[in-house]
Amino acid sequence: MSETFLIVGGDAAGMSAASKAKRDDPELEVVVFEQGRWVSYGACGLPYYVKDDIRDIEDLVALTPEEFIEERDIDLRLESRVTSIDPEAETVVAERDGTARKQSYDHLLISTGARAVTPPLTGMDLERVFTLHDLEDGKQIKRLLDREDLSRTALVGGGYIGLEMAEALHGRGLDVDLFEAMPHVLGPFGEETARVVEKHLQEQDVTLHLDTAVERLEGSGGRVDAVVTGNGTYEADLVLVGTGIRPNVGLAEEAGVELGPTGAIATDRCGRTSEPDVFAAGDCAEATNAVSGEPDYVPLALTANRYGRAIGQSVANDTLEPVGRIVGTALVKVFELEVARTGLLDEERIRGAGFEPASVSIEAKSRAHYYPGGSTIRVTMTADRDSGRLLGVAMVGEEGVAGRVNSAAVALHNGVDLDALEQYDFAYSPPFSPVWDPILTAAKVLNGKL
Amino acid sequence: MSETFLIVGGDAAGMSAASKAKRDDPELEVVVFEQGRWVSYGACGLPYYVKDDIRDIEDLVALTPEEFIEERDIDLRLESRVTSIDPEAETVVAERDGTARKQSYDHLLISTGARAVTPPLTGMDLERVFTLHDLEDGKQIKRLLDREDLSRTALVGGGYIGLEMAEALHGRGLDVDLFEAMPHVLGPFGEETARVVEKHLQEQDVTLHLDTAVERLEGSGGRVDAVVTGNGTYEADLVLVGTGIRPNVGLAEEAGVELGPTGAIATDRCGRTSEPDVFAAGDCAEATNAVSGEPDYVPLALTANRYGRAIGQSVANDTLEPVGRIVGTALVKVFELEVARTGLLDEERIRGAGFEPASVSIEAKSRAHYYPGGSTIRVTMTADRDSGRLLGVAMVGEEGVAGRVNSAAVALHNGVDLDALEQYDFAYSPPFSPVWDPILTAAKVLNGKL
Numbered sequence: 001m002s003e004t005f006l007i008v009g010g011d012a013a014g015m016s017a018a019s020k021a022k023r024d025d026p027e028l029e030v031v032v033f034e035q036g037r038w039v040s041y042g043a044c045g046l047p048y049y050v051k052d053d054i055r056d057i058e059d060l061v062a063l064t065p066e067e068f069i070e071e072r073d074i075d076l077r078l079e080s081r082v083t084s085i086d087p088e089a090e091t092v093v094a095e096r097d098g099t100a101r102k103q104s105y106d107h108l109l110i111s112t113g114a115r116a117v118t119p120p121l122t123g124m125d126l127e128r129v130f131t132l133h134d135l136e137d138g139k140q141i142k143r144l145l146d147r148e149d150l151s152r153t154a155l156v157g158g159g160y161i162g163l164e165m166a167e168a169l170h171g172r173g174l175d176v177d178l179f180e181a182m183p184h185v186l187g188p189f190g191e192e193t194a195r196v197v198e199k200h201l202q203e204q205d206v207t208l209h210l211d212t213a214v215e216r217l218e219g220s221g222g223r224v225d226a227v228v229t230g231n232g233t234y235e236a237d238l239v240l241v242g243t244g245i246r247p248n249v250g251l252a253e254e255a256g257v258e259l260g261p262t263g264a265i266a267t268d269r270c271g272r273t274s275e276p277d278v279f280a281a282g283d284c285a286e287a288t289n290a291v292s293g294e295p296d297y298v299p300l301a302l303t304a305n306r307y308g309r310a311i312g313q314s315v316a317n318d319t320l321e322p323v324g325r326i327v328g329t330a331l332v333k334v335f336e337l338e339v340a341r342t343g344l345l346d347e348e349r350i351r352g353a354g355f356e357p358a359s360v361s362i363e364a365k366s367r368a369h370y371y372p373g374g375s376t377i378r379v380t381m382t383a384d385r386d387s388g389r390l391l392g393v394a395m396v397g398e399e400g401v402a403g404r405v406n407s408a409a410v411a412l413h414n415g416v417d418l419d420a421l422e423q424y425d426f427a428y429s430p431p432f433s434p435v436w437d438p439i440l441t442a443a444k445v446l447n448g449k450l
Numbered sequence: 451m452s453e454t455f456l457i458v459g460g461d462a463a464g465m466s467a468a469s470k471a472k473r474d475d476p477e478l479e480v481v482v483f484e485q486g487r488w489v490s491y492g493a494c495g496l497p498y499y500v501k502d503d504i505r506d507i508e509d510l511v512a513l514t515p516e517e518f519i520e521e522r523d524i525d526l527r528l529e530s531r532v533t534s535i536d537p538e539a540e541t542v543v544a545e546r547d548g549t550a551r552k553q554s555y556d557h558l559l560i561s562t563g564a565r566a567v568t569p570p571l572t573g574m575d576l577e578r579v580f581t582l583h584d585l586e587d588g589k590q591i592k593r594l595l596d597r598e599d600l601s602r603t604a605l606v607g608g609g610y611i612g613l614e615m616a617e618a619l620h621g622r623g624l625d626v627d628l629f630e631a632m633p634h635v636l637g638p639f640g641e642e643t644a645r646v647v648e649k650h651l652q653e654q655d656v657t658l659h660l661d662t663a664v665e666r667l668e669g670s671g672g673r674v675d676a677v678v679t680g681n682g683t684y685e686a687d688l689v690l691v692g693t694g695i696r697p698n699v700g701l702a703e704e705a706g707v708e709l710g711p712t713g714a715i716a717t718d719r720c721g722r723t724s725e726p727d728v729f730a731a732g733d734c735a736e737a738t739n740a741v742s743g744e745p746d747y748v749p750l751a752l753t754a755n756r757y758g759r760a761i762g763q764s765v766a767n768d769t770l771e772p773v774g775r776i777v778g779t780a781l782v783k784v785f786e787l788e789v790a791r792t793g794l795l796d797e798e799r800i801r802g803a804g805f806e807p808a809s810v811s812i813e814a815k816s817r818a819h820y821y822p823g824g825s826t827i828r829v830t831m832t833a834d835r836d837s838g839r840l841l842g843v844a845m846v847g848e849e850g851v852a853g854r855v856n857s858a859a860v861a862l863h864n865g866v867d868l869d870a871l872e873q874y875d876f877a878y879s880p881p882f883s884p885v886w887d888p889i890l891t892a893a894k895v896l897n898g899k900l
Contacts, residue, residue, distance in 0.1 A: 012885075042818060042820060042880070042885075044818070044878070044879070044880050045818060045820050045821065045880050048820075048821060048880060048881075053821070053822055054820050054821070054822070059820040060820050062819065290875075300878065301878055301885050302875065302876065302878045302885050302886065302887075302890075303875065305885055305886065306873060310873075322873070323873075324872075324873030324874075324875075325873070325875070326875040327874075327875045328875070329875045329876060329877045330877065330879075331877035331878065331879040331882060331883070332879055333879060333881045333882065338882065340877055342875070342877070368492060368494070368495060369512065370492060370495050370498075370504050370509040370510050371495065371498060371503070371504070372503055372504070400852070400853055401853075402850070402853060402877065402879070402881075402882035402883065403850055403851075403852060403853020403854040403855075403856075403857075403882075404853040404856065405853075405877050406853075406854065406856070406857035406874075406876045406877055406887065406889075407853075407856035407857045407859065407860045409857070409874060409875055409876060409877070410857050410860040410861050410864070410866075410874055411860050413870070413874050413875070414860070414864040414866065416860075416864065420863070422774075423756060423760075423772070423773075423774030423775070424774075424777075424856075424859060424860055424863050425740075425752065425753065425774075425775070425776040425777045425778070425779045425792070425859055425863070426752065426779060426856045426859060427779045427780065427781035427790055427792070427852065427855050427856055427859070428494070428750065428751055428752045428781065429494070429781040429782055429783060429852070430492070430494050430495050430498060431498075431783045431852075432781060432783065432788065432852035432853075433781070433852065435462075435492075435751050435752050435755055436752065436755065437752075437856065439856070440752075
């Protein structure tokens with residue numbers, strides 16, 4: 001009899017695992033329980049859907065449920081919520097239409113994703129207050145923008161989703177107030193990078209309120225109309241709250257699956273949890289940071305896809321494939337800026353990982369000095385003072401950032417030091433780069449400081 | 451008494467060495483002999499100067515002779531031609547205004563650069579036939595375009611300078627015939643990449659003549675008016691010949707300095723030649739390829755700058771700094787295309803370096819499938835069949851190529867295999883990349899074939 005690979009959650013990690021497993025072993029029974037009605041959707045595209053760069057929400061879906069079921073022969077069960085897992089009996093209980101059924105498995109993948117943090121603010125339950133995490137949120141916001149004559153919107157939280165939404169709402173002709181409780185937006189990108197982004201946001205007429213905690217939301221007739229902060233009250237007829245996400249670990253925890261120090265599900269180098277035959281991947285699970293060597297929680301789409309795929313391969317081939325490590329590479333478009341980061345940038349975290357941080361922040365040109373149309377790229381780089389090992393890079397500029405950050409990511413995966421990085425043979429062509437690539441220049445300047 | 455560092459040739463390698471040496475040791479006597487009237491000029495910018503994207507040729511000069519002399523305190527002697535080197539006596543003879551003078555040194559750098567190959571064609575001496583290698587060529591071509599009403603131009607040679615000039619001349623409103631003796635343009639970029647470029651050139655109305663050797667140039671009244679090939683005769687009132695460059699090694703050879711297998715000056719890992727206290731760098735010298743481990747000749751600006759700088763550092767500090775290795779990274783803009791390569795792509799060369807080539811060529815999107823405005827990136831990747839080690843990458847597309855190639859370059863410098871490359875944490879953001887970066891996808895597909 002063929003084995004059963006059971007997957008809880010049908011987004012990136014789950015569907016990657018299902019597809020890879022079924023492709024490598026067509027005899028394998030692959031069952032996916034998904035509580036919603038969508039699978040494998042590009043939540044990263046929601047701001048562009050709200051902005052109307054993308055017209056139909058269906059365009060965000062890479063493959064329809066029918067395609068997974070019919071073309072890939074995956075037993076996909078939509079609107080089915082798994083309510084418990086019994087690792088000892090190797091069974092789960094799933095509910096659909098109020099009916100609970102027990103299902104046994106040989107291998108289990110927990111890919112339950114994450115949810116938007118809902119801050120404990122008075123007024124979060126008012127109408128026209130949204131978090132932005134799944135397709136339904138996006139649909140509701142867009143419907144509202146299409147039908148109502150809104151004018152002032154407030155974004156609570158200056159993370160990358162908040163900034164992408166600022167661009168989207170501004171693109172829809174709305175005034176935007178952005179509230180960030182910390183002194184800078186984009187915390188994980190570092191202060192030097194944040195300053196460039198903040199200047200750009202102001203140039204785009206986004207009203208920035210830094211160091212400004214929102215105290216409560218006010219409304220009338222059940223509908224939001226103002227954001228109250230320590231510095232004043234601001235009108236708003238739409239409020240989007242983007243204050244981070246948390247891994248969905250309740251199901252795993254109840255089943256006795258261990259969580260790691262980040263609060264997400266602990267996994268080993270092949271994606272296995274503390275329970276036998278139980279894997280975890282995606283936004284509910286930890287990954288290992290290649291720079292610090294420690295567990296890390298950076299819930300992003302590529303990691304979910306990669307880890308899911310590797311687990312699918314392990315299950316189908318009865319091997320143990322390493323899922324790989326992360327270096328925390330992230331990239332975001334903020335109006336006309338490309339903003340990227342990779343590795344460790346936070347001093348406290350660097351010290352916690354046993355390094356002594358040294359850093360520089362430089363400006364370089366995106367093109368040869370004589371080639372028209374160039375702009376400035378700011379590169380911030382950190383290294384370990386003793387060993388010279390590269391620890392992290394952040395970059396921001398109007399061009400030439402998006403592709404470039406990956407070269408730093410590869411260097412981080414390989415644990416290279418600045419002596420090596422300085423001497424890499426990078427591409428030079430006047431329309432695309434100065435002779436010394438901005439990353440080489442940063443490495444040279446930082447190395448000179450060590 | 452302070453030591454003398456003598457440099458023969460004042461372009462990228464020479465002036466980088468001079469500047470770095472003087473900065474690290476202000477007591478050092480740094481003497482540069484340059485036979486021309488310019489130093490440190492961006493020859494890579496000439497096509498854009500001819501195109502008129504850059505108005506003044508002075509804009510191509512990073513620093514003027516006066517700046518080197520006055521601000522950097524370098525004893526720069528323009529229009530001074532070194533006619534011989536005596537490594538035993540540690541002297542050179544330099545001529546200026548017909549007067550020869552002997553100059554002794556403690557350390558010598560030969561950075562005599564390269565010259566354009568002049569093919570042995572009848573008619574090469576006709577008026578309006580140019581090679582394109584130095585500022586004077588560029589000035590003459592531009593003056594001609596500005597003053598004369600030309601209509602048909604012929605480019606002989608489909609290397610990257612030929613293609614950049616095709617764009618420039620087309621931008622000036624001229625018809626362009628491009629003649630390439632080999633079956634494809636851009637030989638070192640590989641056939642798959644070349645095909646994309648060739649299609650694009652044709653879409654831009656450049657008339658391509660592949661597999662077409664030019665037999666002679668014809669003219670009347672001493673001025674060129676046609677290009678004669680085995681396939682026919684083509685009118686041309688301007689002919690640019692770009693059939694490669696050769697290292698200027700005559701001076702070194704006569705001094706008994708050893709050349710390497712490529713015909714350029716052989717150097718060790720610190721840029722030293724076979725003679726004591728004699729270094730060589732830039733377009734006259736070899737470098738070590740980090741993939742093959744063998745001497746290589748890839749005369750490009752960054753290498754010249756890097757090697758010159760390291761040698762300047764060695765001389766000033768009485769240390770031996772490694773100059774670093776190359777992986778043959780190159781990047782060129784061809785009309786709307788970004789075209790890049792790095793590593794080993796040629797099967798024969800790969801076998802010669804002891805590897806067994808396996809390769810794929812894939813198409814990927816430059817953005818998330820749902821994000822508007824994306825285009826196609828073609829990635830061609832080679833690896834060693836046995837070890838899975840990455841050997842080379844070529845890429846071409848309308849966006850997202852220029853920055854991306856450096857990630858492959860870093861991977862090559864570190865000798866990574868496809869198992870590792872597949873699992874790197876690359877940046878994903880819908881406006882800039884699909885979830886799986888095109889390089890990751892190529893690695894995955896190629897790894898599946900091994």
